[in-house]
Amino acid sequence: MNWQQKLNEVNLDQAQAFPGQLTAYLEKTIRSETPKLAVSTDLNLSGRFEEQWIVVTDTSIHVLQQPTPEDKVRMKSWSLAIVRKVDIKNYYGVGSVELITADGAIELLRFTLRFRQRFYRFADYLQKILREEQFSVDEAVHQSDGESMYGENRCPNCGTPFRRGTTTCPKCSKKTETFRRLLGYLQPYRWKVALMLLTTLIYTVLTLVPPYLQKIMIDDVIRRSRLDYLRWIVLIIFGSSLLSALFQGLRSYQLAWLGQKIVYDLRSRVYAHLQSLGLAYYDKRQTGAIMNRVTGDTSSIQNFIVSGIQETIVQIFTLVAITIILFVQDWQLALIVLLPTPFIFFGTKIFGKRIHKLYHRIWRRRSNMSAVLGGAIPGIKVVKAFTQERYETERFQEALEDYFHEEVRAIKYRSTFFPLISLATSIGAVLIWGYGGYRVIAVRDISLGTLTAFIGYMWRFYQPITTLSHLNEQYEGAITAAERVFEILDHQSEFRQVKSAQKAAPVRGEIVFRHVSFYYEAGEEVLKDINLHIHDGELIGLVGSSGAGKSTLVNLIPRFYEATEGEILLDGVNIEDMDLNVLRSNIGVVLQEPYLFYGTIAENISYGRPSASLEEIVWAARAANAHKFIMKFPDGYDTLIGERGIGLSGGEKQRISIARAILKNPRILILDEATSSVDTETEKLIQEAIDRLVHNRTTIAIAHRLSTLKNAHRILVLDKGMIVEEGTHGELMKKENGTFRHLVEIQAEVARTNVV
Secondary structure, rough: HHHHHHHHOOOOOOOOOHHHHHHHHHHHHHOOEEEEEEEEEEOOOOEEEEEEEEEEEOOOOEEEEEEOOOOEEEEEEEEHEEEEEEEEOOOOEEEEEEEEOOOEEEEEEEEEEHHHHHHHHHHHHHHHOOOOOOOOOOHHHHHHHOOOOOOEEOOOOOOOOOOOOOOOOOOOOOOHHHHHHHHHHHHHHHHHHHHHHHHHHHHHHHOOOOEEEEHHHHHHHOOOOHHHHHHHHHHHHHHHHHHHHHHHHHHHHHHHHHHHHHHHHHHHHHHHHHHHHHHHHOOOHHHHHHHHHHHHHHHHHHHHHHHHHHHHHHHHHHHHHHHHHHHHHHHHHHHHHHOOOOOOOHHHHHHHHHHHHHHHHHHHHHHHHHHHHHOOOOOOHHHHOOOOHHHHHHHHHHHHHHHHHHHHHHHHHHHHHHHHHHHHHHHHHHHHHHHHHHHHHHHOOHHHHHHHHHHHHHHHHHHHHHHHHHHHHHHHHHHHHHHHHHHHHHHOOOOOOOOOOOOOOOOOOOOEEEEEEEEOOOOOOOEEEEEEEEEOOEEEEEEOOOOOOOOHHHOOOOOOOOOEEEOOOOOOEEHHEEEEHHHHOEEEEOOOOOOOOOEHHHHHHHHOOOOOOHHHHHHHHHHHHOOHHOOOOOOOOOOOOOOOHHOOOOOOOOOHHHHHHHHOOOEEEEEEOOOOOOOHHHHHHEEEEEEEHOOOOEEEEEOOOOOHOOOOEEEEEOOOOOEEEEEEEHHHHEEEEEEEHHHHHHHHHHHHHHHO
């Protein structure tokens, strides 16, 4: 086996072969050593982006820098004999691997956090090498870390970052591909498209009849005073105009219907795909920006499909037909008509490139406006409470002003380009009048009727060119909008459905965490090596200071987020191998801030079970201590509540949320500080409802008021992402210096202070 094969065999990054130039260098310099491990990183020790390779052999560790054309390979080496252990440091957005020696720590390498898993494995394997343990860089490791040097979120061709969560390169993607993909939505309606094309062809032919009839009118009727022909010519012109109007209306209806249907399909698909995306997608995006894509961008696409495509087809048909007619009538005049077209063609291409970039900026400004609205309007109560109406108005005006300036830039482009197009066509018309008139008067090789018909066809020829140049702007706007919409559709679903998903077995509620760790993309670990066994029917309390990782831990169970490392088992089955709908249908969640939808109280209670009868809804409301206050409303369960539960108190919203969970009847219940934001009397009612709800279910309760966990089978105390204490309420209170006891004492002291 040669060195290249050896290095590729131990390479943790199988998506990228070990560089041949570095292989040749290593083969010359350390031929006697045996490679055990190789890995690439994307940062140098200065924190700048640079590809470096680390090779661990049976005796040494080597760090190699990729050479530039003007530079040679540079390598730094350390003997394994001086290394006592390996440590990983995590900073904001960056991590590092350190070698701990008798003289202190040596920083070996740095990496961006998207490669964190890779370097945890690297550190683990390096520790095994130090302990002289056997290991193999197996295929499973390669497949789980298939990242190139650019990373899985960068284009392999140019290195440009992908739009987050997509595999679409903004530089390498082509407008024609986007347009072709957009037209793919016409495929289900191909017969209607064929009928529309036939209608368009007939309409185009009918619009070409009048100029030819004008030629006959002048040469054969007026000049020869043939009144008997006049009546028929007028009737034919009127008939062709009537049929033209009829087919124009039919064509417009067909295109409008197709446009509406395609946008209907597109919006439905986009919204359905949004529902399939995980919470991580929404965590980093503004609601207004997402809404703008679903509504505003699809409207731009609709406008182009309804008016742009039909005009494009009509004008192209017209251009082809008129070009043939012009050359049949007189090839010399036809060439003069074509003179402005190269200028128009290249001018349109230049205009299209510039306006496309500008439309992207316009889209971002419009999206920013929507985001400001989407943030301020739902929070209008907070805005008014802090008298920030003027501030929010100024924020919106700033966003509006940015949008205005970008639109003005687009107007400047249009105001320059379109008059130049008109000037080019006017020059062609002047040349036709001059040269054609000369031939009618002096040369006399064409008739006045022929020149009149030619001029009529000339304007019909220039009109499509002018229209198409205008449509280019509309096309660029629609393509920009389509790119934004397809960006959502190309965003990979956070949770893929496994083909062998478990569906049949009923859920008992036993939950096991095995070495579970979790971190967000940029930041330290939120959960660190969690090992936990929750028996079915057990009530578990979670406590800890803010940011300890309580909510993150429970969010991993319904797979709102995926565990970064380790596995979570439900009844012995890895939750990643379970059907996502089955998993979540067995889990009920009651949040600290319950979310109610615009609709009736009954609709909100039955949200998890839309088919529930009124008797079942009332039963759930009674169990949640909500029935009495609901019946005080004149419309009872048919009372309409506003968005986010406007019109109800916090305790009332919470009890409806509990009723919703009771009606769902889940095997596993998650309570995320369900009583933290209510008064004492309401808390008692809610606590009674919760006591009924948790009966005979596996329950995990995050509690703000620690006294509410006295009945818990076990209480877990989290601190900095780790379980630091575990036991019953009484057992934990016996620990003099325990974290739980300390939290209880602080809470009691705060309560005494508030009373005083």
